[in-house]
Amino acid sequence: MFKRLLLLFLLPLAARADLRWTDTTVFTAASPSEGRATAQFTFTNTGAYPIKITATRTSCGCTAAVADTRPILPGQVGKIDVSFKTLNRRGLYEEPIEIDTNDPTASLNTVTLRVLIRDAVELLPTLLFWQPGEPLTPKIIDISATDGFDVTKINTASSSPDVQLDLATIKPGADYKLTVTPKSPHVKATISITPVVTGHLPHTITAHIRVS
């Protein structure tokens, strides 16, 4: 009985083309200033027939997938190059990419690109607001350097003269505190925070201030 059950599950696998992905989830890290994160998905045709990728679909315009469109013979390796826009993005993104093939028995494959976008420094929070009637007491933005980035200095500037900025170094190259004090009950401003990082071009991060 058990042998019959086993055959029942294994038999459909025998006579078909078969894509075996090296990894169906690929992880990569990048910084916003790089503009793009790239990764490659590779697969082997472990079936008995040639297989061809007919289309790729991504969930948003932020991800582009370029597939190897030549027929992949049994035993051959094919690839899909994926790129993800990193500009203005932060955090962990999971982007599914759907791949259509000419194998009628298993035409749809999905692989996932996981991208961690980390800037040289992380601001928390990126928005400071004072509600109507709230006293204009100072509030703080924590600035932490990301591991792997050698931050030597932090430059700050406000778009409005009605905002006072005071930068304190808690641990050089690692932790800073930016104290923000509005000087007027109606302020709409942005703060530019530019870390000076060894081996990297300057990249400004923006924080927003609202007092209404």
Add this chain to the structure above:
Amino acid sequence: MSRALRQALSLLLLACLPALATALWHPRRPAWQSDEVTLSAATAWGSAVLWVDARPDADFARAHIPGAVPLNEDHWDDQLNALLDQWTAKRKIVVYCSSLSCQASHDVARRLRDEAAMPNVFVLQGGWEAWRKQHAP
């Protein structure tokens, strides 16, 4: 068979302890409150809602929920600046994108919640499709 059931019950009970520990201390424990809201619930909030469209600019230009502001990650800083002109801490932000399975609204909501520390940020269940279905002529 009763021994099997007694053992099964012991295993079921034993799993409760680490589950409780996870609920209390795991750094990646889930939030008890979901960030998704149905269209009917969001509509019931009336003018307290600030609709945020996380779709590409071209899709927003073609059609969007009346009163919605665009916020996508291609133009994050500029569009966030414009969004803040319409936002107050008392408003409920409801982010939407294309459909049930679209990820952009979740990414935008995550950044508004985690980076900007904005309160009351939700994702519209069903996205733009849900709105269109309800308001189809």
Add this chain to the structure above:
Amino acid sequence: MTFLPRRIPASLIGLIFLLFGALKAIDPAGFAIDIRNYRLLPWTACVLLALYLPWLEIICGVALLFNRAYRGALVVTAALLIEFIIAYSSARLRGLDIACGCFGHGTQSFHWPVLIMDPFLLAILIYLLKAELRPLSPVIRAGPGPDPE
């Protein structure tokens, strides 16, 4: 004494449940989202299952690996597989193309692990459970014991 060759599939299944349970336990928030994607339960129920199920899998996996509460572990793991196959089939029938969440959050929605592996594992578990509930002849029992003659 358990019939020795049965220890191999039982241990393999134990290892699978232990590994996959651990992968889910690392990111319970992600696992809750995967459960929610099945659109079967309200969010609170998804959170409760995301907190509980990985540990149940781990504990049952350990039980099968080390031959403790063996019958109970067989029953629970079989029940978990049946529940999961039903949920996944329901999602597919409703046209939801979702990541199964089997191997932790963020894994892709490739279907063959669920459609082939889970029924296969279930078949093995049912075989092991039936064999456990129907004792073997004393002639082929391993280990010390009175000579049947």
